[in-house]
Amino acid sequence: MATKVTSIRLSDQTVTELYFLGVLAGGHSQAQTISDWIHRIAEAVKAQARADNPGLTDDPDFLMNGGTLLSVEEQRALHTVRARLHETP
Numbered sequence: 265m266a267t268k269v270t271s272i273r274l275s276d277q278t279v280t281e282l283y284f285l286g287v288l289a290g291g292h293s294q295a296q297t298i299s300d301w302i303h304r305i306a307e308a309v310k311a312q313a314r315a316d317n318p319g320l321t322d323d324p325d326f327l328m329n330g331g332t333l334l335s336v337e338e339q340r341a342l343h344t345v346r347a348r349l350h351e352t353p
Contacts, residue, residue: 312340315341
C-alpha cells in the first residue's frame with residue numbers, strides 16, 4: 265500500500281478516542297487506526313449506496329467520481345451511515 269504523509273489537527277477528545285480505538289483494534293498505531301476506520305466507513309457508505317441502487321455494482325467508477333461529484337446514492341448513504349453511527353442503543 266502506498267502511503268502519503270498527512271497532517272491534521274485533532275482535539276484532545278479525538279486523540280483520546282483515537283487511542284481507545286487503537287487499543288480495541290489490538291494496539292494499532294494512530295495512523296493505522298485512522299486508516300482502518302476511514303476505510304471501514306468508506307466501505308459502509310459504498311455498500312449502502314449499492315443497496316439503494318443495485319445498478320451501481322455494474323459501474324464501479326460511478327461511485328467516488330474522483331471526488332468531484334457525489335451521486336444521490338452516495339449522499340443518501342453517507343446520511344444513513346452517519347445516522348447509524350450516532351444511534352444510541
